Amino acid sequence: MKILGTGLFGLIGSRVRELLSDKYSFGDISIQNGIDITDKKRVFDEIKNSDASIVLHLAAKTSVDGCEKDKKKDIKILRYKDIKRQEEEWFKEKTAWAVNVYGTKNVVDACIQSRKKLIYTSTDFVFDGSKNLYSEEDKPNPINWYGRTKYEGEEIVKKSSTPWIIARIAYPYRANFIRQDFVRILIEKLRKKEHLQMVTDHVMSPTFVDDIAYALDGLIKNNSTGIFHVVGSEFITPYDAACKIAKSFGLEENSIAKITRAEYFRNRAPRPFHLALKNDKIQSLGVKMRGLEEGLEEVKIQRSKFKITS
Template sequence: MIKQKILGTGLSGLVGSRIVELLSDKFEFENLDRKTGIDITDFETVLDKISDSQASTVFHLAAYTDVKAAEKEKELKENSQSWKINVIGTQNVAKACEKTGKKIIYVSTDLVIGGDNMPEGGFTEDALPNPLSWYAKTKYEAEKVIEKINSPWLIARIAYPYRAFFEKPDFVRFFRDWLKEGKTIFALTDRLITPTFIDDLAFAFEALMEKDVTGIFHVVGSQIISLQDAVTMIAENFNLDKSLVKKTTREEFLVGRPPEPFSSALSNAKIKQLGINMHTLEEGLHILKLNI
């Protein structure tokens, strides 16, 4: 079987590396990052690499994702590293895709929208943008870049991804490790989120490619849950002390933190209509426990 070629940025990261692991039997992946000599902030380098490739699709996952660090450099604006990577880097990849006629699949974040007035079932793809932190603003600016290109594009917003194994902590393992160390965790009762099992992301992306759809899609888990309930569920799943999970208020939580919407739960109804089903956090944690 001849495998479809996929070019990708960020394929060695938390989400990208798992996509490669799960889909490498069907796709031939080539990673564009510093490890392979590609700097996405250098347009000519990006254009040369994308032009030379036989791939018809480019996954763009590379991003500056440290929300706190991004907030500290927001005064630098367009000179900040987060802007250069998230906006300029995306612009370069998008322009190269436009010049070569390749489709770009851009992975964005739930933090570009959200707020206090969340509709029942979560925010849909047509919700008004509400990027509060500098990180969220750079990701939203990148979305606008993608939407303007004259080439097929897909924006996939994801949220709180987690998986079984990786060198850096994700949403679940961060809290699990804290609980293992006996640390108290203060979690909000009114912060609603949609944690997402990364294995589901991989198969959802495969389905979206097969269906050859374009536009914005929320590729997130099927359970809207408060942060406190999510952390408590993590404790219960790994037989850890859930009494370490304490309630906190918005005022206490905001001290020293970048601004962000307190409810950023996304609706995945649009991908469900395409036959793409995502696990709930409870289901994902059960699978995770069996594989750790």
């Protein structure tokens, strides 16, 4: 089976390709291949000319604080009455709205036109964190611009007439990649005995990237449609996660200090409080989503097998 991906050079996409290449052949729409998803015509041509039956849409602007900085400019462009002028601005500016909403609309419209199934990767940040536990049926209410743009992407996908899956992901980590994730940043800082301030009043559902790849495979094999929470099975604060990482990698915990969200994220994009997402829907397909402790064990195994030290 053929899959046409967007953003397959990223943290998640590159691992999906590594783990699933024996089952699927991948085509790629990406900046690295000279294709920008804000280039409507190019996206339409690529999707139309591809013989893949599925489009896996991962490309996004993912920096939460970077997206927040785009908010003012996005609101200004959104006020333009002239759609053509708006589209020109999205192509030129590459803001959060340009990539995450307009870019997603281009991918969705091209999938509708070419009758391809779409898998859209979204985020736990579509929720405001005020609820104890979120299921797929809960209504999103994003509180920062990254979450808002990803949610707008979800809405475009949901309204489309092509078969779709929305896979919501949270705090992905893996054994190795050129860009560091929160686990590898913490390993490095703990090794250097750097003073760490870790938030105590935020709860997250960290997700081992390999499990995301297997979950996507499960969704494709089962011919699923709809929304799925593709997240890890453990809810934890960043402070407790740092302590767990230290223990797991035999590093000292005494450089880890406690801090609140309000202090840590001062002058940055607001973060939701309690992002615990239920994942029983994806696990009912026979896909195992590991908790942080189990995920860290596998990270350790892979890092020692491939002698990864960075």
